[in-house]
Amino acid sequence: MLARKWRPRDFESLVGQEHVVRALSHALETGRLHHAYLFTGTRGVGKTTIARILAKSLNCEAGQGAHPCGRCRACTEIDEGRFPDYLELDAASNRGVEEMVQLLENAVYSPVSGRYKVYVIDEVHMLSTHAFNAMLKTLEEPPPHVVFILATTDPQKVPVTVLSRCLQFNLKNMPPAAIAGHLVRVLQAEGIPAEPPALALIGRAAAGSMRDALSLLDQAIAFSAGNVDEAAVREMLGVVDRRHLEQLLEALVAGDGPGLVAVADSMLAGNAPFGRTLADLAALLQRIALAQVGVLGDEDDPDALQRRAREIPAEDLQVWYQIAIHGARDLPLAPDEHTGFTMTLLRLLAFRPGETPPSARQAALRPPAGRVSQPGVAQQAAPQQAAAPQQPAAPQQPAAPQRASQSTEQAPRAAARAFDGDWPALAAALQVGGFTQQFMQQSELIEADGLSFRVRVPIRPLAEPGTVARVRDALAAHFGAPVRLSAEVGTVAGQTAAAVASQQRSERLQQAQEAMESDPFVQTLITDFGGRIVPGSVRPNEG
Template sequence: MTALALARKWRPRDFSTLVGQEHVVKALTHALDQQRLHHAWLFTGTRGVGKTTISRILAKALNCTGADDQGQMTSQPCGQCPACTEIDAGRYVDYIEMDAASNRGVDDMAQLLEKAMYAPSSARFKVYMIDEVHMLTGHAFNAMLKTLEEPPPHVKFILATTDPQKIPVTVLSRCLQFNLKQMPIPAIVEHLQKVLEAESVPFEIGALRILAKAAQGSMRDALSLTDQAIAYAAGPVSESAIRAMLGTLDETYLIRVLDALQSRDGETLVKISDEMAERSLSFSLALQDLASLLQKIALAQTVPSAVLDDWPEASDVRRLAALFGKEEVQLYYQIAITSRPDLSLAPDEQAGFTMALLRMLAFKPGDGSGSPKSAGPAKALSGPAAAKAAAGLSAPQAAPAKTASVTTKPVNTSATAVSYNQDDPDWQAWMKALPVRGLVQQLAFQTELQKWDEQGGNIKATVIVGMPQLASTESVNRLQDALSTYLGKQVKILIETGKATQSIAAVEAKIKQEKQEGAEESVANDDFVKSIQAEFGATVVPGSIRPIQ
């Protein structure tokens, strides 16, 4: 008999058992309880955070009829009626999951929408779940727009994606969007603890922390790794077994590395590297974990209360925070993260890791008076020279008998304010130049300046937004903050709705349309095309012509 994978066996069946997505659960349960339902939802997030799981729970909530088959739509599906049991089993005829990665064309979408016009077989709603929706072609997106905006009353759409930036804004504006968060390590550990206790598998809490960290925010990955760990350990899931399985580093190695750096002991650093090589440990993961440990030490130096007592390394973090200077920790962190990509260029990974440790030993922020135990008469570089060397830039040689004194001025890292004519503000150029992304960038590209009122360094910019759905309070605030920083003046953006004919999006769409029409006209008037049509009865396939970029 084949055992069911933990990720499938412990998939949440209702909102109450869902882990780590409280903000989504709250919104959906309130909507279901008040029966204020949208017709399309978009769930975004990395792999293994619950997009498909929430979709199935929502489909059950919409169609649940209760254990007595007389119930109504509910935020607490019973799990016993035909709708609940068949959706869990993956055979409910009115819940259709479509993988856009393999069904991405316009013909696939047309076939789906044609079936959507028919009433559900037995359900309250026919629910279409389109996974990895960003993989659809442009024509497929265009084909679904009208139905997505005004579907039949018996149809609900649930879209899921790991890459929302590739979804057209026309689709985003027709959906309620929920961004699912990565699972925090404590939540993963707590869930794994419940699962293993229910499975009667002995474990060490330290082992679960390692599994949770390796999962990188994905609960599904955490459960899959736990399955692997149970098989590997063939007994209790112990910390030593998990480290051996994943090739992760025992935290004591890193503590010894930092102690050796503090005492300027190069011989011990090389010895630790050799010990790691004997155990075939991953040097890339070692640098990653070292950077993580240094981050905790920097946190302890700046915000001591942020160090949690339940951290296994809490006492060492506090001790090392007192031993190292803040500049040292920052420098070592920088060397650790910049050395990881260089491992592939080194003669071998151990050599690259060892050189990273020796680089930390060679460059010590300060007055240049310290010298490593094993480094001979050469002095350590100081201040800016050390920073340059750590970043792989050329640095001046330190003279054996003299210490250079370098004075640096603070650098203003804020955005440089641009000069402009207040009587002729270049709104389009500013919107293109702002360092914003995602929905805020889409909002910027949909705006058209109507009025520019500047008095005493304070500015009121009245703009028309062609798609008011984008103009949420948060997006508008982020846009005006970015523009204020860019201009070096306080800007207040006032939103009006209307047709923005001169927005970036409108202008680019017009240019694209003109190019398209020109290309189609050029093909239609081409003598060769005309001869082919006349002699062979050929036709130009609609939508196949593309202008030359």
Template sequence: MAYQVLARKWRPRNFAQLVGQEHVIKALANAFANERLHHAYLLTGTRGVGKTTIARIMAKALNCETGVTAEPCGVCSACTQIDAGRFVDLLEIDAASNTGIDNIREVLDNAQYSPTAGRFKVYIIDEVHMLSKSAFNAMLKTLEEPPGHVKFILATTDPQKVPVTVLSRCLQFSLRNMTPQQVIFHLGRVLDTEQITYEAGALNLLGHAAHGSMRDALSLLDQAIAYGAGQVEEAGVRAMLGAVDQSYLFELLDALIAQDGARLLAGANAIAARGLSYDAALQELAHLLHQISLAQLVPAAIADDLPIRDDLLRIAAACSPEDMQLYYQIAIHGRNDLALAPDEYAGFTMTLLRMLAFAPVPASRLPAATGHATQAASTAANVSSAPAAAVETAPAAESAPAMQPGMIPVRMAAPEKNDGYVATEQQEQSPPDNTPEIKPEPTPRPSTFDGDWPGLLAQLRLGAAGMLAQHAELLNYADDCYYLRVAAEHQAVATRDFQEKLREAISEYFGRPQQIRVDIQQATAETPAQIAQRERAARQDAAIESIQNDPFVQTLVQDFGGTVIADSIRPV
């Protein structure tokens, strides 16, 4: 027997087998069960979501020999002939190739005759938006008042092009794209039935690559089975799709957090060495940044069994939500600009370098200004030293702090370097100071907890457990045991694993065993995360006020027509 592709073999035969269109199925099933039948239906949605499939099931529901029903039997003559495409009273018309008025007139002329074998004559017009204006006009009257034995089912991927006069005569159902989870579950069921071995990671890749289309997912699954010689393995699917192993993406993010340009380019070169698509890499990177943002702001949205969950929470704890939003915007714009780059490698690396250039610079790494500056530079220095101001200075190109997007750049006159010391017009050259650097002794660790929970967290190396610590409210402390309260919306970060990691970090800090007790209930006081958010907002407001009130900035605005973009200001 000839091989039948999975997309045709697994086409649903009844409403119960449909995936992901429950809102449409419920409405249609109730209508057929109560015999509240409309004369014209319009199904809209992107490719591969089930428009034609639902139309054929509706034809069976109307003509099943058991009667009009929401559950056609599938074994009677009408049902089997409709499944085989041989039912004489079911006419499927491709409007993309039959666009003219003559084609529609032929259909309408035949509509007046009674059905030959079935209960109703059913006309399925696919891609109805492709019909010409004259064809639409010709069918309006019949579409509004067809004979009682005629039902029209229209399908389109572009309802915007269907005239309003046609839309008003139809019951319209909008079909949704499948979620990756729905696609993954269905593919797993198909493979189990077909007795084909597979890896869960491979289905995850296929589920996202289908972009909401079940037909595309089944076609990709057919290709993956052929590629893997009868097996569906993650490595094979990655190679087939040109997808990027997410471990490389985490290496890129680690390099970005460490502000290590060499590691960042090494990660890009590793992707090239494997022959993977840079377009796919940017797509996967944007998807990963989205998941990290969810982990920061809505931790419960990250499934407990997600394989990369620990890495997501680790990166989420190491970066601010604002950084993730910035990186996400750079990633999606970099992907859009990829076609304009000299080549994909240049476009991909330039996107990474843009992330590195706009990455926030810690205050400890800001270079100090030295030497004599001109009057203009002195004015700029005054602006840059204003409280919480976001205008930055650049004494040397190679060590300048990164400009934030939309900032007004203020440059200082850079003094020339000469063997480790600075020479200016009013200052004679002098040898460098060889006084040995004095390094203070490290502050000894306290032997007991002083009750300052946010202060304690600032001293710990928490990693992924930082999410739990930041969202925990300290209720009490006694006998080396910390009693914490976590709000229900953050309970996803209060798992046993994170509690144990937090306990180990505190024990290591004090040099003796400590205990953690976590209670899930509504918080009544501020958590460290809420305190930090409030302080960030206060610093942001102060920075904006400082910039807007600075005389130099006001001069730029008034005399040169400049604009200060408040959203781009970041406190230093």
């Protein structure tokens, strides 16, 4: 298998982990060795591989250093796992105190054929508490010919007393581009043709693990009969066809609802993975958002990403990303995956942020005399503001610059009289939609000072800067004056427009129920014919 065949034999052939290689190389060249090392990191990033290279560097017959020859008996036997002074112990299956005591008893004896005895304990966090206690004294004062190398994927479970006795190195996950580049070199050496997009897919699917990437590459070679092409790798990994993502994005940008549904139906016919599609759509939106700030990935088409970054507003991307990841999370709750996927697409379209139409904005800036929303208040504010500059100055009035400052300070106070403190009524009066409407309906007024408002909203998306800015613009257009608005996220306990509307519906329903029950004709039907009012059948007249 490729993962074993292409396992690095020296530091030069190791992919990534340059910070670990540099530190170990300097220690080997200068002879400043530590008696215990701890390598941490996720699976397949090179913990055991680096341990073997370090063991060869310590025991190479050509001399101790950072460049083992790889040909001597010590190097070849360590690679083959049969060197008498090199022991790999799997703590997952040898976690008891008896195994640890036996290992430590043998550690006191001198090496059989090498310079050092090297003990590698993999998944060391699986050791029992008694086993850890047994090795503490040896870790603190080991024999000079012993080097311990501990490896773990979960360093949080290693006792602090052990961590303090080790030199710790955290191995990083390898980026997809680095994995794909290494796969190119492997396939060139193997003489197997491959398409770069296919290797990029494997690099992302490996999630930072080179061993997983080589195992997936083995599977892809077998799956595609020796030619690693993108279509075969997509089918093997269950990755969504890129054309579907492009079609979904095109329909979203165009606001094409029927087009979105048509793509969902086409994917159903092709047995596409809907959950994976939403995850890939969220990942694509994230890469477009990065492109908007000038960050482009190596595996992406930069021209396509930059075009999308120009045509999609940043606030739309944020809302779509949230809806996509929540839709993927809630997909198991849907009647079926196709239904849940289609509703998520329609939600993406329904919650698309929108601006107040220019005509409505201009009308709001010049309100008619008979405005219904705030009777008597707005009509008084405008004449006072218009008449203010024409009033004669009082004898004790300060100089002209100070008069201008006073006029600027008085304008917000005069305009502020247009708000009577009824936030739910204000929400009902605004002609807005999308997230702006949801903000006004779900928010609770905490504090109002003139046209400066502080409100609380129940969910984070409503407090996004883009949403708050659109609400502020809508309020400014309504009042005809600048508005300050800040939003915080928390539990909404006071009166909101949605709560008022719900209460009003309940009251109308109660009145309709009482009117129905007291109606003489209904009473006759109940008394003479044994009739009854079906629960839930009464509806108030909304007209």
